[in-house]
Amino acid sequence: MAQQSRATTTIMSREISSVGDANREFGEDTSLVVAFPHRSCCGYQAFFFTIPEGFYALVTRHGARVDFNGSPVWPSGLHFGPPWLKVSHLVTKQSMVFNTPVKGCKTKDNVTVAIDMGIVFRVMGDADKEGDDPENVYKFVHEVTAIGLQKQMYDAQAEAVRALARSVAHTEVFGLRKTSHEELEGIQNSLFSGSSHGATVPNEMSAWETGVEEFKDEEKLADVSLSDDEGEKDLVGEHDELDPIEAGFNVETGSSVTDAMMARLNRQFKPQGVEILDVFITEIKLPDEIQQQMSQKTMVISQNAEQRMQQKYDLLTLNQEEAIKTLKQSHDEIKMEALEDGKYAVLIENLKLKHNKAEGKRVINNIECQMSIDVGAVNAESDLTVQRIRDETHLETERVREEAKAKAGIIEVEAETQEMKTNAEAEFKCAELSAKGEKAIFHAEGVSAPMNRALNEQLTSLKKLKAQQSMANNGQLIVTGTSGGEAANRLILAEAALKDHAQTISRGQQRERSAILSEIAVASGKAQIRLNIGSDQVA
Known part of the structure; x- marks a missing residue:
């Protein structure tokens, strides 16, 4: 996890509502180093707790220290335990920038200046880093404390800054600043090479040097013969030749002094579990009158x-x-x-x-x-x-x-x-x-011949029955047998029953040719039955 630096003028510790709010609380308050989270804000106590990433966490049981695999620092993540097991302290793993403004510093020529210093520090509790020990976290929380660290750092820094300001004049105080190794090597090379104008900071003068080269090229094109010294004077003006040398020595002195201050602070605070990563001068303020004089000289x-x-x-x-x-x-x-x-x-x-x-x-x-x-x-x-x-x-x-x-x-x-x-x-x-x-x-046909014969006989019988049925249904029919007998008697009875109907027919109509022919047939013996239908007779 990449550690970030947070600038602050105070170092403090305070309570927070819960472990879950740690990231927000530490992000909003840049002076917060140690937090005391409450176990829960609800009406019940859970059987687990969490530790966020980016913090050293100390856990206690009824106020007593509880280690995790022999280490007082518990790793981030989800942990299970009884309700009386809680995270008592959270210490940030980030590097913090502690600004210590030191006012009323006297220079060699008794000019009062204000110098703001910055200290980058961290708590040495990461077991994966060389020289770190998780016990330093416990020591920092219970022995050093945030307020104690602030007071120690301020006192040690103020003493060193006042001694540094007393060793230089007010015209040299702006050269007391922290420089990189490459910049410091360039300044040292320019100082020992004997160049009177090479003592300025290389990174800041690179644009000016480029402008000088371009201007010299234009002079050559226009056939204007100017010397290098005259071109340099035209750009930076006329001033004391010793000013760049003094500025270079001041920068070298400031860089060496800040390195010495960082080494001295580490000797003081590393045994307490705090490592000083860097010491630098953020701002130097001179009295307004002297600043105006220096500005006027620069303007001229x-x-x-x-x-x-x-x-x-x-x-x-x-x-x-x-x-x-x-x-x-x-x-x-x-x-x-x-x-x-x-x-x-x-x-x-x-x-x-x-x-x-x-x-x-x-x-x-x-x-x-x-x-x-x-x-x-x-x-x-x-x-x-x-x-x-x-x-x-x-x-x-x-x-x-x-x-x-x-x-x-x-x-x-x-x-x-x-x-x-x-x-x-x-x-x-x-x-x-x-x-x-x-x-x-x-x-x-041979198979069906007997069947056809039986069928014909059946049809003949059916026709006979139908004729007899028709004769039986005809009320004008009289059947008379040749030898009399029962059939004739029945026919007579039928004749008597139909007498009324027979009387309605006239006598002239009863003796027709058909009736005569039927009587002849009966008389000759060719007809067995005489049928008298009204006035008609059929033999």
Whole structure:
């Protein structure tokens, strides 16, 4: 996990509502180093607790220390335990920046200055880092404490800063700052190389040096001969040649002093479980009057440099204008010469063009003549080839036609033969099937003859019964037997029953031809029964 630095002017410890709010509380309060979280804000106590990432956590049981695998620091994550087991302290793993403003510092020339120092520190409780020990966290919480660490750091820092300010004059105090190793090596090299203007900070003067180089290049192009010293004066002005050297020594002194302060603070605080990662000077304030004097001196130097630069700029502008005029005149002359040369070149090219056109026409004529000859030869050869192909096609067509006729005759004969064969087979099959059908019909008629006879007899009996039924239903019918008997008696009874109906018929209608014929039939013995239906008689 990448550790971040948090700037603060105080170091404190306080209670927070719960472990879950640790990240928010530490993020909002940059001075918070140690937090005392409550176990739970609810009405019940859970059998587990959590430890967030980025903190050293101490756990207690009824106020007594509880270790995790022999270490007082518990790892982050979810842990199970009884309700009386809780996280008592959370110590941040982040690096903190403690700012210690020291006011009223006297310089060598008795000028009062204010110097703000910054200390970057962390608690040495990470078991994975060399030199760290988890016991340092317990020691820091219960022995050193946040307030005690703040007081110790402030006292130690104030003493060192006052001694540092007393060793330099007020004009040198701005050189007391923390520098990187590369910057410090550049300053030391410039100091010991003997350059009077090389004692300024390399990183800050890189843009100025680039500007000097560009300005020198412009001077060479404009044929302005200026020495390197004059160019340097134009940019930075005239000042005491010892100022850069003194500034370089002050920067070197400030860097060495801050390193010494960090080493001394580590000797004091590492046994207490706190490591000082860096010591640096954040701000230096001089009295307003002295700052104004130094600003005015700087402004005078800058104004003089600006005047020199303006004069050289005007001179350079004048020289450039003259050079531009001369360059334009030379360009006009070169342009006129180029136009004359171009006209001559155009004339030569036109002559060459006309010659090339004539030569091209001659070549085109030769090509067209040769093309006509070649086209005629190709056409004659093509006609001959076409005629030969047509002859061959005609011969091949005749041959194919004759072969087709021969094949058609053969196929026709074969088809007729096959047709006759098929017809004969069909006739044979039909005769065979007809014989089988007739045989089946004869067999069926032999089987059904007795049945047909019985059916006819049945139908005859049904018709007789139907006739008798009709006779029985006819009220005008009289049945008389030739020998009398019971049948005649019944008929008489029937006659008496139908007497009323018979009286409705006139006498002239009773003696018709049919009745007479029936009486003759009975008399002759040819009829067995005389049927008298009203005036009709049927024998």
